[in-house]
Amino acid sequence: MSPHGNENLSVMSLQEFVLEGFGGSLQTQALLFALFLALYMVAVLGNLTMTVVITLDARLHSPMYFFLKNLSFLDLCYASIITPNTLANLFSSSKVITFAGCATQLFFFSLLCTTQGFLLAVMAYDRFLAVCRPLHYPITMRPSACARLVLGSYCAGCFNSIVQTSFTFSLPFCSSNHINHFFCDVxxxxxxxxxxxxxxxxxxxxxCGLIIVGVTVVVLISYGYITVTILRMCSAAGRHKIFSTCGSHMTAVTLLIGTVFVMYAQPGAVESMEQGKVVSIFYTLVIPMLNPLIYSLRNKDVKDALWRLGQKHTTT
Structure with missing residues (x-):
């Protein structure tokens, strides 16, 4: 509980919050710090590597990798708006975040999370066109169309972020200013x-329910058509390559949609804060760390591009 009285707290809550984070001994805090730092470093390194490789390798300048580069950028920002502050608070005695800082953190977290969901739906649509409509694909997914799809994902994310942030911070906070979480969330x-x-x-x-349902429907319909098309293919190598690419994407979609559903789109989610902390670690740190590994380890084009970049760096 806050040491302040209720009268002072109602004023205090308009100026700052306290992120309680994780309890436990100093050893527990040190263990969490090491775990979070390791996950964050892997996430930053992996997503930066994906972004650089896709940018520098001309063979990866296609719509699929354009969307993948944007996904890596989102993952990088996604982890960075929460983890550095969490790491600082693990050994901080105050754990204070200003009212404006809390609202800003919630806004960008909601923006990036929602945008990522829509971008994954766009990537499923892109794979559908590439596999099922190959003759129309170069015209339909020209660079300007790809840019508009990414911009549309950001606009949808911005809309949800504005709604959630404005409605949340229009509420009166007067019972306590201690947030039972490690970052500002609804x-x-x-x-x-x-x-x-x-x-x-x-x-x-x-x-959140509409977003989850919408993204899931687009992904399932896209991959339903893709599956039918793959089964009709004669080339085993072609089937394997498509299955590998689509399997990576389906893994990323399942991880994000599953965790977001547990946290936001089920009755009682607001009541279970301890469970929420664990789930939040997964989608704020683990998923941004896993996505580059999922797409690079199961993608021959990315592995070849990494090898070429390494060879070029070695020879110079």
Whole structure:
């Protein structure tokens, strides 16, 4: 509980919050620090590598890798808006974040998370066109169209972010300024509100539910058509390459959609903050770390590009 009285706390809550993070002894905090730092370093290194390789290798200048580069950029930003502050707070006595800082963190977290979901749907649509409509693919997925699809994903993410952030921070916070989480998110903030949060919970479950359903439907329909097309192919090598690429994408979609559903789009998600912390670690750190590994280890083109880049660096 906060040491402040209720009268002072209602004023204090408009200026700063306290991120309680994870409890435990100093040894536990040190272990979490080492774990978070290792996950973050792998995520940064992996996503930077993917971005650089796709940018420098002309053979990867195609719509699929354009979207993959944007996914790597999102993962890099995604982890970076939360993890550095979390690492600092693990050994901090105050763990304070300003009201404006909390709102900013929630805004960008929601923006990047939502954009990533829509981008994964765009990537599924791109694979559908490449496999099932190969003759029309170069015209349909020309550079300007790819840019518009990415921009549309960001616009959709921005809309959800504005709605969630504005509605959350329009609530009165007067019961406590201690957030039972390691970053500013909607569910723990709703627990601090002393007003009616029914509309906020409906918006959270409703919008997140629609996004999850929409992305899932696009992915399932796309891969349904892709599966039928693959089964009709005569070339075993062609089938293997498509299955490898699509399998990587399906793994990334399943990881993100599954964790977001557990956290935001089910009844009672707001009440389970301890479970929420564990799930949040997964989608704020583990997924950004895994995505580059999933796409590079199962993608021959990316592995070949990494080898060529390494050879070029060695010879120079």
């Amino acid at each position: 569910p723990p903030l709703l627990r601090l509100a002393c007003g009616d949060t029914t509309i906020n919970e409906l918006l959270l479950f409703g919008i």
